[in-house]
Every structure is written in structure tokens, then in C-alpha cells.
Amino acid sequence: MASLGTRDERVIVERDTLQSRNGFPGVQGGDGPAVIEQRDPILIRTNRIVIIDRRQLVGRCLAASLREADKDTVFEVFPDIESWKRQTPFAAANVVVLCRPDGNLSETEWAEITRELALLQGEVDAPPVAVISDGENLDQIVRTIKLGVKGYIPTTTSVDIALQALQLVQAGGVYIPAECLFPLLASIKVEEPVEAGEDEIFSPRQLCVARALRKGTPNKIIAYELNMCESTVKVHVRNIMKKLKAKNRTEVAYLTNKYFLREDSSLASVKAPAA
Structure with missing residues (x-):
């Protein structure tokens, strides 16, 4: 039987085997959370982003896309906050992403977001929260930020920009897409000063x-x-x-x-x- 080589090589073989077994690069199968790549915690320091999306297929596709662009980060997908808190130590996440598919959030959706944020912000060392949504309405973005969300990412955003936005949120910044502010800037009329003679x-x-x-x-x-x-x-x-x-x-x-x-x-x- 051929030797698997060094410890690092064995980890790579196990990872590749896991990926090919599930047919979906880097996504764990089964009933548990969708985990993007299994890594030996001794080899590297794990950077983890938790994605909350009740649409498991969509959530896993999002995680896989992000993983393709950032192989140094572990992405996990859960249907709700409670599922994540039961299965993962709360402090393990660097950023939590709440996925909201509706373009125009109803009051029921707002109530749900408020409830989820209360669950997150009520903990010690709570990670920053970003929202991914189909909506690009400025009023909705402002209302979301006022609730304590640190980043608002429309689904029209590219994967690379989404990753940079999450990195900004993780670093303590706030992300709002510039293109969503253009209508506001266009509505502001700047009057040219009239010089007196x-x-x-x-x-x-x-x-x-x-x-x-x-x-x-x-x-x-x-x-x-x-x-x-x-x-x-x-x-x-x-x-x-x-x-x-x-x-x-x-x-x-x-x-x-x-x-x-x-x-x-x-x-x-x-x-x-x-x-």
C-alpha cells in the first residue's frame, strides 16, 4: 500500500476525497451544516463566516462561490440562528451573513431580522452582521444599517466585491454599495452661488x-x-x-x-x- 506521505499531504488527500465524494467542491454532505472545506485546525488559523439562509441549496451555492474566491476562509451554512448556536461555538464566527431573498422586505421580515439581530447582539463578543438581499432600495438599506447591521450586499454584487465587503465588515467598517446612493446624490440640487456686483x-x-x-x-x-x-x-x-x-x-x-x-x-x- 502506497504511503500517503507527510501529515500535510494526508490532510490534502482527505480534503480532496471529501470534495469528490459529495460532488460539490468543498461542501460537506449530510444533514449537518454546509461546511466549505475541512481543514486541520493545527495547520492554520481558521477564519470562519457563517451564512444564515433558510434556502439550504441557495445558501450552499453562495458558500461554494465565496469559497472558490477565498480558499483561506471556512464558510458554514445554517437555516437559522438557533441551528448555528446549537452546533457551533458562538464566538467561532468572524462575520454572520443574514440572507434575505425578498427585494422589498415586509414588516414580518423586518420583525424576523430584528429578532435575529437581538439573538446575535445579545452575546458577548458578538460578530458583526452583514445582510445579503435582492433589494437595492435606499430606504431599506438605511433602515437595515440603523438596526446595527454593518454591511448591506445586494445579490447583484460580484463575488469579489462581496468578499471585500465582508472583509471590511470583519475589520470593523460599514459597507453600503455606492450605486445604491446614486439616486440620492442625483436628487440633491446644488445651487451655484450668485456673485454680487x-x-x-x-x-x-x-x-x-x-x-x-x-x-x-x-x-x-x-x-x-x-x-x-x-x-x-x-x-x-x-x-x-x-x-x-x-x-x-x-x-x-x-x-x-x-x-x-x-x-x-x-x-x-x-x-x-x-x-
Whole structure:
């Protein structure tokens, strides 16, 4: 009789035999939970995701698809929370996935989800929970997240993205599909700010001072050219800075550029209005 080789090789042979015997890669047969791949716990540290789906065939197909993309994780399928808690130590799961086939959940379904979450969240070291559903309604997603669910994965999601979403949930994050948020973003109207003209934001005297500031004219010269006291110029400068939320005269010169772009260059020299 040929030797089976090393201990690692024997585990691989036993695993492959199990897979071929059941005709479904990596899924345990019998009446127990669907287990994706049997591994020697001494060889590796097990990462386990528990799938709760009363549709056993669908649940097993989901587990098999996830297993094909992530061979380092054990996926188990149970029809309900109670079955899982009877057969598996509660703390063994890294993430629990609740499968809800209905696109629009009825109040009965919501009550069932609330009950299941209460069973999960009432335990010490309870694992994070994700929901897989046919529905992509934003209100339903928000309501699910408010219940304490950390991830909402539509069944239209690819296997790779679903796995990444579960990894995010396991790491402590929250997953909501971006495409489900697009209708909300589209409904938000962003109004473009209407810029006031120079005659609306500044008084005639302030306009004259602002023009002078753009040229870097000192307060004393501005006062002389505009025939006003230097202290009055300072008051105008202070009010202009306040309206523009500018920190200094340089910012005033920069921020007022847009108010004078339409002026002819011949008007660059400041002229005082009639007293």
C-alpha cells in the first residue's frame, strides 16, 4: 500500500476525497451544516463566516462561490440562528451573513431580522452582521444599517466585491454599495452661488478705496486722492476686509480683482466722487 506521505499531504488527500465524494467542491454532505472545506485546525488559523439562509441549496451555492474566491476562509451554512448556536461555538464566527431573498422586505421580515439581530447582539463578543438581499432600495438599506447591521450586499454584487465587503465588515467598517446612493446624490440640487456686483457689495466710497488698494496705494495717498481723512480710509479698509473676509490688504487686492475685470484700463486711476 502506497504511503500517503507527510501529515500535510494526508490532510490534502482527505480534503480532496471529501470534495469528490459529495460532488460539490468543498461542501460537506449530510444533514449537518454546509461546511466549505475541512481543514486541520493545527495547520492554520481558521477564519470562519457563517451564512444564515433558510434556502439550504441557495445558501450552499453562495458558500461554494465565496469559497472558490477565498480558499483561506471556512464558510458554514445554517437555516437559522438557533441551528448555528446549537452546533457551533458562538464566538467561532468572524462575520454572520443574514440572507434575505425578498427585494422589498415586509414588516414580518423586518420583525424576523430584528429578532435575529437581538439573538446575535445579545452575546458577548458578538460578530458583526452583514445582510445579503435582492433589494437595492435606499430606504431599506438605511433602515437595515440603523438596526446595527454593518454591511448591506445586494445579490447583484460580484463575488469579489462581496468578499471585500465582508472583509471590511470583519475589520470593523460599514459597507453600503455606492450605486445604491446614486439616486440620492442625483436628487440633491446644488445651487451655484450668485456673485454680487461691485455696486451691490460696496458703497461708492468703498469702491474707490478698493480700486486704490488693488494698486497698492498707501492709506495716506488714498486719503489725499479721495479728499478724506486718513482715519476714514482706515474705516473703509476695515469694512472692505470684513465684507470679503480678507486677512490683509494683499488678500483684498486679490479678492476684488473679479469686481473690476470689466473696467476699461483707462479707469485704473482712482477719481473721487463729488462731495
